[in-house]
Amino acid sequence: MKPKVVCVVGPTAVGKSELGIRIAQCFNGEVISGDSMQIYKGMDIGTAKVSKDEMQGIPHHLIDIKEPSESYSAAEFQEAVHRLIEDLENRGKLPVIVGGTGLYIQAALFDFQFSNQKRDDKIIDRLEKEAEDQGIQALYERLAEIDPEQADKIHPNNKRRVFRALEVYESTGKTLSDFHKEQTSGSPFQPIMLGLEMERKLLYERINSRVDLMIEKGLEDEVRSLYHQGLKDSQSMKAIGYKEFIPYFEGEYDFSRSVELLKRNSRRYAKRQFTYFKNKMDINWYDIDPVEKNAGIEKILTDLAGMLEET
Structure with a gap:
């Protein structure tokens, strides 16, 4: 039998992390981060990295595994996820991949074929x-x-x-x-894909509020520290939440413009994420209403219990 893998996807700020933790709690699982930037140490605020308290004791994998000076690829992610799924399966745990980096998740779940050509x-x-x-x-x-x-x-x-x-x-x-x-259409796993979506206006309001909260938590200082480490041109600093501050540090525009661009880029990214997942994978979509969030999560957990029994 192919291993069962639950995957929670969707745009930024829609509530994926909370659902992933609830699933892990209910079904004896552990979370694998499907975010291409939460792998970096010291990049906590701008990536909305889940805190130790928020994890509620659920082990999270592929977080803080790289220095911000290092590069990372979808192929490396694929290899790491395959190892983790095998380990979790051997320990009787349900793998729960949670994230919004579509290419990484597609690569890991559907045996995406990469060029093995070594760098010349x-x-x-x-x-x-x-x-x-x-x-x-x-x-x-x-x-x-x-x-x-x-x-x-x-x-x-x-x-x-x-x-x-x-x-x-x-x-x-x-x-x-x-x-x-050349990627294969099948999967070495039994993926159960859960997608979260939200009414566009509500989602954009949540994104704007999340950015405001990041600023309050000290995002500017976090990015400035990385900038002063000479990481301006590193892969990690190309991330939304970081690249917007570099021109501000270099006097090209003011702080308010950085925040404005961060909100705009985050909204645009959410739209791209949603489009990618809709077009690339067969996903069970759930509309999340922030006011009725708990009821929505309970509905997903009930549905998931049935899906796990069927597969």
Whole structure:
């Protein structure tokens, strides 16, 4: 029998963490974080990382496993999740993946196939020199010609991802999109997908309020500390909640503009998350009303009990 895995997905601020903990409590489970930024130590406020008190004694995995100077990928996440699911299954625990990073979750649950091509330092060094001479835009335009589908997913200024996509193509003759399309349609698990959604206006109000609370908790100091560690160009600082403050620190605009952009970018990200999950995976969706939240959670838990018995 394939291992059963429950997965709680949806946009930011919709209430995934609380539901994941309740599921783990009710069904003898442990939580695996499906967030690409909560892996970083010292990035607590901006990633809305669940606190020890909020965990209520439920073990959480793949949180605080990397230094903010380190990189991380969906392929690494996939490998880590597969190891964790095997361990939890052996201990009689239900794996509960909770998060909003769609590609990571899809990769882990549906055996997404990645290029195993090791990095070629010679190619990277050459691409670095070309970027210095011609500008990153020129390399991005080259990628757009070679692999327009992948280029559409990458910001033109994200050198690391532009370089990697070009490097894979030059090393293998295949694009990253080619590798992604080779993924298998099945899953090595029995995934039970639960999606949380909320009326758009209410969700956006929650996002704005969450940002205000992050500011009160000291988000500016958290980001400033990372900035002064020389991490401005690291993968971790590209995250929403962090990148918006760098121009403020460098005098390009004021603090209020940083907060305004953080709220806007968070709302836009929530929309992208929802679109990704709707288009990529077969999910049981539940509309959450903040006023009737507890009743909504109880309904999900009842439904889940039936789903676990059926599979």
